[in-house]
Amino acid sequence: MLVETHCHSAAFSPDARQTLEELIAGAQARGFEALVLTDHYDKNYFSDGSTDQVTPLGQPPEAGEWIFDLDLYADTVRRARADFPGLLLGIEIGYRPELAEALTPFLAPYGFDQVLGSIHAIMGQDLGARRDHPLYDLPKQAAYERVLEAHLDMVTSAFRFQVMTHFDYLTRYAPYPDPSITYAPFADHFDTLFKALIERDIALEINLRTRYKSFDQTGRDPGLCDPAILRRYRDLGGELITLAGDAHQPADLGRFMPEAKAELKALGFQSGYYFKAGQPIRYAL
Numbered sequence: 001m002l003v004e005t006h007c008h009s010a011a012f013s014p015d016a017r018q019t020l021e022e023l024i025a026g027a028q029a030r031g032f033e034a035l036v037l038t039d040h041y042d043k044n045y046f047s048d049g050s051t052d053q054v055t056p057l058g059q060p061p062e063a064g065e066w067i068f069d070l071d072l073y074a075d076t077v078r079r080a081r082a083d084f085p086g087l088l089l090g091i092e093i094g095y096r097p098e099l100a101e102a103l104t105p106f107l108a109p110y111g112f113d114q115v116l117g118s119i120h121a122i123m124g125q126d127l128g129a130r131r132d133h134p135l136y137d138l139p140k141q142a143a144y145e146r147v148l149e150a151h152l153d154m155v156t157s158a159f160r161f162q163v164m165t166h167f168d169y170l171t172r173y174a175p176y177p178d179p180s181i182t183y184a185p186f187a188d189h190f191d192t193l194f195k196a197l198i199e200r201d202i203a204l205e206i207n208l209r210t211r212y213k214s215f216d217q218t219g220r221d222p223g224l225c226d227p228a229i230l231r232r233y234r235d236l237g238g239e240l241i242t243l244a245g246d247a248h249q250p251a252d253l254g255r256f257m258p259e260a261k262a263e264l265k266a267l268g269f270q271s272g273y274y275f276k277a278g279q280p281i282r283y284a285l
């Protein structure tokens with residue numbers, strides 16, 4: 001079964017280059033049975049990279065702010081279900097610690113199937129927006145530890161969500177000679193983070209966009225991720241894995257999905273998951 005647990009449409013995500021109609025047509029053409037639309041909701045983040053204009057959740061979007069009208073979004077998804085019954089209502093929250101208390105009650109009335117918790121910004125700046133991000137002044141070990149700690153803060157906060165996205169987001173942008181993340185140098189950080197995820201039934205996402213972006217830049221397939229990371233997650237009792245194409249344009253949908261499924265099976269995972277009404281749905285890889 002083919003499932004896309006993380007994808008974006010241009011009407012709601014400023015960096016997407018596809019309409020919801022194109023996304024659905026692509027999903028039907030490639031045989032996807034379920035698709036969770038997860039447009040970007042990065043409160044107090046602006047297209048020019050600024051984050052210093054801070055307003056509370058619930059305010060209408062300011063010009064350039066990466067948020068949208070949630071009523072319109074939920075209606076759009078529900079109407080599109082007539083064309084594609086496998087379409088689910090998700091959202092990708094760009095987490096900021098100051099939002100932790102307010103996020104869950106704010107989102108509750110919309111009945112999201114699947115909420116993604118993402119760390120895009122650290123030290124008040126998106127990790128992908130600038131090569132001269134102050135985090136990258138730190139040695140790689142310290143910078144990556146800091147990012148894993150930000151994920152742990154999110155997972156253990158009052159914010160309730162179903163999927164922790166792309167823990168390797170910064171490897172797409174970090175200027176270190178080898179930006180990849182492996183288990184061994186961060187073993188304690190991964191262990192603490194995975195235990196926190198497992199205790200809370202939050203799924204670990206495998207983000208294929210990190211992989212195909214690297215492939216497109218270097219011509220080399222970096223593979224799924226360090227297998228030691230996933231083996232350790234499984235050994236600690238981790239079962240909830242979501243496979244995410246994080247498609248932003250029509251050509252992204254389904255890229256490296258067959259390879260990733262085979263690699264996960266080889267590591268001992270039999271199932272992938274997505275969420276409906278907040279509950280995990282299992283499918284065979």
Ligand SMILES: [Zn+2]
Nearest residue numbers: 092118165166
């Ligand atoms: Zn993201």
Ligand SMILES: [Zn+2]
Nearest residue numbers: 006008092246
């Ligand atoms: Zn995304």
